[in-house]
Amino acid sequence: MPVLRLPKFGYPVKYAYITGRVRAMKTKLVPAEMYARMMGMDMSEIARYLEETQYKDEIDALSKDYSGVELIEHATFANLAKTFRKLERVSIDEPSFLILEYLRRWDVWNIKTLLRGKFYGAADTEITKYLVPAGELSPEFLEELAKKDSITDIISAFDGTDYSSALAQYDGKNLASLENALDKLYYFRMERAVGGTLSVGGGLLLKYVRREIDIRNLITLFRMNKAGVDAAVIQENLIPGGKLHEELSRMAGQPFGEFLRGLEGYPFWSSISDIASVDLDAVSRIEARLRAYLIRYAWALSNYHPLSILPVLGYMVSKETEVSNIRKIVRGKEAGLPAELIEEQVVVA
Amino acid sequence: MAVVADAGVLYGLLAVGAGLATGLAGIGAGVGEQGIGAAVVGVVAEEPGFLGKGLFLMLLPETLIIFGLAVSLILMFAWTPFAAIVTP
Numbered sequence A: 001m002p003v004l005r006l007p008k009f010g011y012p013v014k015y016a017y018i019t020g021r022v023r024a025m026k027t028k029l030v031p032a033e034m035y036a037r038m039m040g041m042d043m044s045e046i047a048r049y050l051e052e053t054q055y056k057d058e059i060d061a062l063s064k065d066y067s068g069v070e071l072i073e074h075a076t077f078a079n080l081a082k083t084f085r086k087l088e089r090v091s092i093d094e095p096s097f098l099i100l101e102y103l104r105r106w107d108v109w110n111i112k113t114l115l116r117g118k119f120y121g122a123a124d125t126e127i128t129k130y131l132v133p134a135g136e137l138s139p140e141f142l143e144e145l146a147k148k149d150s151i152t153d154i155i156s157a158f159d160g161t162d163y164s165s166a167l168a169q170y171d172g173k174n175l176a177s178l179e180n181a182l183d184k185l186y187y188f189r190m191e192r193a194v195g196g197t198l199s200v201g202g203g204l205l206l207k208y209v210r211r212e213i214d215i216r217n218l219i220t221l222f223r224m225n226k227a228g229v230d231a232a233v234i235q236e237n238l239i240p241g242g243k244l245h246e247e248l249s250r251m252a253g254q255p256f257g258e259f260l261r262g263l264e265g266y267p268f269w270s271s272i273s274d275i276a277s278v279d280l281d282a283v284s285r286i287e288a289r290l291r292a293y294l295i296r297y298a299w300a301l302s303n304y305h306p307l308s309i310l311p312v313l314g315y316m317v318s319k320e321t322e323v324s325n326i327r328k329i330v331r332g333k334e335a336g337l338p339a340e341l342i343e344e345q346v347v348v349a
Numbered sequence B: 001m002a003v004v005a006d007a008g009v010l011y012g013l014l015a016v017g018a019g020l021a022t023g024l025a026g027i028g029a030g031v032g033e034q035g036i037g038a039a040v041v042g043v044v045a046e047e048p049g050f051l052g053k054g055l056f057l058m059l060l061p062e063t064l065i066i067f068g069l070a071v072s073l074i075l076m077f078a079w080t081p082f083a084a085i086v087t088p
Helices: A012-026 A032-039 A043-051 A056-062 A068-090 A093-119 A124-129 A139-146 A151-157 A163-167 A176-195 A200-227 A231-237 A245-251 A256-263 A283-304 A309-334 A339-345 B007-046 B048-059 B062-078 B081-086
Strands: none
Touching: A012 A068, A012 A093, A012 A309, A012 B007, A032 A043, A032 A309, A032 A339, A043 A056, A043 A068, A043 A309, A056 A068, A068 A093, A068 A309, A093 A124, A093 A139, A093 A151, A093 A176, A093 A200, A093 A309, A124 A139, A163 A176, A176 A200, A200 A231, A200 A245, A200 A256, A200 A283, A200 A309, A245 A256, A283 A309, A283 A339, A309 A339, B007 B048, B007 B062
């Protein structure tokens, strides 16, 4: 496989425009205290509030086709895709390259959505609703894929691309191993594209991504250790490439109490120490805390390197979190979940 | 001590010095401004109201040129120790 090379690298001033722009965009994100207030609003009030924010265009455009939860869900996804595409469009050289490299995760997301949709026999219009064309694959291409008849047709459309090796793992019975392979491929590609260069910017991106892999693996460990899954199975599911990979994979299969004691002293421990106990009821609370830690980490790093990819990265992570928070709130309210339960899932950095 | 008595050469060197003072200050200010300018344009693209503040920030390095210009003017018109040497 050819190794991608960065076009040019090393000049922080190339980042001045895009970092200035994302810092201005950051001020337009939904403020943290709004989430608590949204909890007390009904759907139309939330939609009206979002209409006053950056989601205005999407809410206006979609409000004739959808209403209530559906409207908010589609508007948030459409806005996410638009925002990320804009970031990629307005940047040049190294920032553009690195942003695209990060955004490939939405390609993976879309492929997963397509496969899952087809697997459970959803209609193509239903599938296209949940696509987020923020990555490299164009909306037209994705829609075309959604119209295909079977999973094997979709898989064969990716022949000759990097995805084909991961998609070849499809055995016709379940998607879990395939999805895991796609995740691993994403991080592998990122490492291959960014890690092999001497670029400062790429190194910083990688530093964040390594931490992200650790956190994802940690969440997997929390889930599986809690459920008492066999160590070998857990290790199979861990994504390689994290900074703490060896240490975390050693923790696989440990009894839960011992596992928790082993985590003390790691940098992320302070953000979960008060709720991580042996009688932990829901891992999703830990997950929300760890996500928040990751956002803080990205912004903290960006203070050390103000003219680098990190402010952009911090913005992208914050934006993703904002969209998922809004969706959690509206979905949770729709399902009639108690407010405390929703509040626990909302990630506030 | 050898004294350069050619007023033309001395005056020429002085002019070169004065030119360098303003010119290098200008280049320095330009280097400083490129990043600020790019960032300001980025912010203004999102928040048009930032233009005033942004322009102010962008013009800060411009003050450096004034130092350079002041040195040039002093060299050319106010600094005359050599005047004693070259006076016939």
